[in-house]
Amino acid sequence: MDIFERIKHNRGPIGQHSKESHGYFSFPKLEGDLGAHMTFRGKPVLVWSLNNYLGLGNDPEIRKVDAEAAATWGMAYPMGARMMSGQTKYHEQLEQELASFMQKDDAFLLNYGYQGCMSAIEALVSRNDVVVYDSECHACMIDGVRLHQGKRFVFQHNDMESLEKMLKMAKKLTEKTGGGILVMTEGVFGMAGDQGMLKEIVSFKKEYGFRLFVDDAHGFGSIGNMGRGAGDAQGVQADIDVYFGTFAKAMATVGAFVASDQHVIEFLRYNMRSQTFAKALPMPIVIGALKRLEMIRTRPQLQENLWNIARALQSGLKEAGFDIGKTNSVVTPVFLKGTLGEATNVTLALREQYGVFCSIVVYPVVPKDVIMLRLIPTTVHTLEDVRYTIECFTKVREKLEAGEFAGERIASWA
DSSP: OOHHHHHHHOOHHHHTTHHHHBTTTBSOOEESSSSSEEEETTEEEEEOOOOOTTSGGGOHHHHHHHHHHHHHHTTTOSOSOTTTTOOOHHHHHHHHHHHHHTTOSEEEEESOHHHHHHHHHHHHOOTTOEEEEETTOOHHHHHHHHHOOSEEEEEOTTOHHHHHHHHHHHHHHHHHHOOOEEEEEESBOTTTOOBOOHHHHHTTHHHHOOEEEEEOTTTTTTSSGGGOOHHHHTTOGGGOSEEEEESSSTTOSSOEEEEEOHHHHHHHHHHOHHHHTSOOOOHHHHHHHHHHHHHHHHOHHHHHHHHHHHHHHHHHHHHTTOBOTTOOSSOEEEEEEOOHHHHHHHHHHHHHTSOEEOEEEOTTTSOTTEEEEEEOOOTTOOHHHHHHHHHHHHHHHHHHHTTTTOOSSOOOOO
């Protein structure tokens, strides 16, 4: 079959509903200054969908630094890949400060989180190595595994019995190939909010001799002492061999980094194809990231207020009888029972009747007949925002249970 003909008839698991959802349930346009209150389709909404954990996306100091850096440097400098012509002292300074903050020997600045994580995995492992990874690892990690030319084993999410079973298989295989084992998990799983069981995973290192790669996109800046992430929160930061963090969440900008031993970072600096053959991060992004890191280090009140909001939201939802799963981070899922049609009707009601904007997650990300509404608290939310949201969720749940949202088809919103 012609490639374009196949695509016309098979839009993929996520794109299968694109014609009905595009512009509302997918690719919605939130407008106005980034924050807890924005505009959607011309109406004010209370927003729980932004990973702007510390509120830095619209912080006046941050915006001033960003604007001044753009005026000073423009968006083009430096030109070229860092290896060739795009290196600057500010890129190096940011790497040094990130390494120091994360208590690692060295760090490597990356242009983009998804691309960087995928590329780091591909560079680290050879065809003789074996990758063992959590079944709920982010898509960027899965794509990194897809690039791996050797064997891979997946263990059930946060299941240590399953992990050890896979480690035994991996060890047996590497004894034949002469390769090593890379175990991969997340610091905080971004959908359900549960932390990876880093402390428990580390306990297997002595017996199985693996290296541990942790994607802590949602943990960096939001948990741990001073926002050092899940490894710090669980007391095993030193046991994480390769730490990956992104700027797209708590730092509210573009870019990422990987931190590890000095010789490992040197290897990645010269072997990560996504960086070797790509333009360096523009200077305003780098200068802005330096300011953001400074604020994370020096203003603990940002993280404290984030957690005050998160605890109020999560405890209030549980007291109201909602199922929020096993979250032990600020990410707050709310699980309901219902069809795809009911899920879209619930979301439509929240946005149009109550002015509450949150993300909807349905099958295949969650099991069939499960609705997950994902709430992301931030330091710029208020306790009144929390109270109002729980009140609205309670009303919508009553309507769902009364059958007012029944239906199999995606809700009409146009």
